[in-house]
Amino acid sequence: MPLELLRLLRPHQWVKNGFVFVGLLFSDVGDDWKLRGSVLVAAAGFCLMSSCVYALNDVLDREADRAHPLKRKRPLASGTVSMGQAYALALVCGTAGLALGAAASAIVVAILLAYLALNLAYSAGLKNIAILDVFIIAAGFMLRIFAGTWGVNIVPSYWLLLCGLLLTVFLGFAKRRAELMASDGNGSDGAGQRAVLYDYSPALLDTMMAISAAGVIVSYSLYSVSPDTIALHRTDKLIYTLPFVLYGLFRYIFLVHRRGGEDPAWTLLGDAHMLVVVALWLGVTLWLIR
Missing domain, CATH: 1.10.357.140 (UbiA prenyltransferase)
Incomplete structure (x- = not known):
């Protein structure tokens, strides 16, 4: 119990x-x-x-x-x-x-x-x-x-808030995409499926994921080269953490299409690639700004 x-x-x-x-x-x-x-x-x-x-x-x-x-x-x-x-x-x-x-x-x-x-x-x-x-x-x-x-x-930073918003919207649409794939592949004829999934289609969710992921990339890039960010952290090198962000987003999309992503927490904790890239991003970021 x-x-x-x-x-x-x-x-x-x-x-x-x-x-x-x-x-x-x-x-x-x-x-x-x-x-x-x-x-x-x-x-x-x-x-x-x-x-x-x-x-x-x-x-x-x-x-x-x-x-x-x-x-x-x-x-x-x-x-x-x-x-x-x-x-x-x-x-x-x-x-x-x-x-x-x-x-x-x-x-x-x-x-x-x-x-x-x-x-x-x-x-x-x-x-x-x-x-x-x-x-x-x-x-x-x-x-x-x-x-x-x-x-x-x-x-x-408002750039950081914007980046956070776009990232969380991306995670939300990725979750719905994964749920839609799971409902199509579990052979249950929609039993227990979220009602809202009937209003989504794979193409629609893929488009929304792409738009929000692109927004994350642009907003994070602009944040990292913002004069305020450079002045605050006394470095203009934060842009070099962008490859980790790109890899993390692309890996997450890959996992969603491999029938992962329905539970974002398990997607992160259960994938070695995601764990490593998050650890590298965090480590390099701390090294650059501390």
């Missing part, structure tokens, strides 16, 4: 909360360890709040999950965890997440509440509206970036 409760929390999804650290990475905070601690606490708060959301989402989607060839193995859909246990776990995680958020700042608490409300609205029906569904997914990632910037009094 403890293992099933842990599965309900989906701790592997916590990797998404790495977006909270983006502002810290690309800011000049010097030796302000209190600020760094606030970002860490905000990230921990997001980990718990996201687990709260996953538990509530599984409660709302349990019937649909039972018809899905993979999601039927989730704790609630399979019956290994009761609804009462799921609600209790969600309450504990949500309360603890807000407590951690309060330790960071009142703004982080507001962002966590906005994240909770956004996801409840998504689960309640907004996930069935094409295009809007992906922008809500992207908004969840952007709230993480906001928590690690404005939430702890770090002023983010």
